[in-house]
């Protein structure tokens with residue numbers, strides 16, 4: 001238990017270093033663009049594939065389980081939309097990204113630590129924490145919400161395709177459901193959640209990598225730790241944010 | 248001149264450096280020698296400030312480095328170049344980007360000026376035609392050369408080298424050693440080199456400090472080292488059969 005508080009303390013200390021005033025903003029601009037491509041742009045494919053299948057499956061599941069003459073068919077579209085917006089496109093996509101991006105960040109920074117690349121930066125007089133981690137945080141916090149939007153759009157398209165391809169319902173009913181009782185605030189809520197999750201994934205994973213020591217075995221462990229820790233923190237914050245934003 | 252006074256350092260209760268006092272001269276290649284695990288890397292990292300000593304003080308010329316805060320140290324760090332045991336080049340950057348990084352961060356030079364300086368340094372270490380390769384595409388000797396180029400790109404006043412020629416063939420080792428010595432003399436740098444290679448010792452050992460189990464055991468120059476009667480030092484110096492035979496020849 002004490003160890004957890006110690007880790008949180010060290011995490012906060014590192015974040016203090018990360019957000020210290022940058023020495024040359026121009027250099028950060030270039031690095032942010034690079035990280036956007038490496039961490040965000042390269043995750044578009046994964047997000048799209050998972051979203052289209054989940055959208056399709058949710059629609060299928062709903063139609064199987066709501067097989068009753070008293071329940072209007074358009075509710076299937078409505079349920080698909082709500083599931084995608086409220087939980088899947090933010091929380092579940094974040095969990096998946098923590099596996100892809102989180103382990104990537106932890107092993108990259110961990111390798112830099114054990115091969116003394118971080119020491120080399122420090123010797124040059126560079127704030128290594130800020131130089132390495134800040135661009136990743138900025139890039140993911142800006143880019144991941146776009147992935148959420150993409151996931152919502154593609155997921156609902158997946159549902160439409162299933163409605164169109166099978167005879168579970170008329171596609172027009174699905175579209176009616178998509179538009180039924182639409183509250184734009186749900187989307188805002190989803191985007192805010194994703195921005196927070198992006199911060200969690202990047203900073204927690206960077207933390208795990210930054211304090212790696214030993215050999216390449218330890219880097220592997222650090223990247224596993226990064227995925228586990230950021231997933232747990234995401235679930236905790238999902239609860240907190242839902243309580244704060246929706247009630 | 249770099250000076251350490253009564254430096255001690257331990258990790259989790261295990262003493263690695265024990266009351267070491269040393270002085271390294273400007274314009275000379277100063278060597279720290281010792282067996283693997285004797286604490287050379289820890290001593291070097293303590294001198295540059297990557298580890299903070301448990302006890303003792305470190306001076307860079309007349310400034311007490313240990314008394315300075317992070318921000319004040321920055322000024323001295325810009326005058327420090329360091330070559331790490333494994334090179335420590337940034338994996339995601341090319342040779343040119345690696346060497347240019349210090350210029351990007353700390354100077355306001357134009358792209359052309361920076362490029363010119365980088366080319367000069369790469370020529371100085373005799374590494375041409377590798378500009379756009381990544382560290383994973385370089386050989387061990389090339390990595391060391393890029394690391395040297397990066398370390399000298401800002402014209403440092405202090406140069407630290409952690410086993411600059413470990414893992415290199417004897418011929419390349421001599422080239423790297425001589426390169427470091429030339430640069431040291433040319434720019435009047437205070438250079439400190441960690442090594443356990445006796446060839447380097449005989450080649451460039453202008454001032455030698457022998458570390459044994461975390462303590463300073465002996466110091467002198469390459470001319471005294473063969474004649475010393477310090478037993479641990481002799482074990483170290485004459486470890487190989489070739490060295491033993493050479494000694495017999497000399498004493499005969």
Ligand SMILES: Nc1ncnc2c1ncn2[C@@H]1O[C@H](COP(=O)(O)OP(=O)(O)OP(=O)(O)O)[C@@H](O)[C@H]1O
Pocket residue numbers: 258263281282283284285286287288289290443
């Ligand atoms: N960060 C650290 N934490 C704990 N112990 C350490 C740390 N760094 C070094 N040590 C210990 O200090 C001792 C000296 O290590 P050091 O790396 O200085 O040896 P060395 O003389 O450089 O050896 P080599 O020639 O093999 O590089 C070793 O026993 C090592 O286990």
Ligand SMILES: [Mg+2]
Pocket residue numbers: 287288289332409
């Ligand atoms: Mg060493």
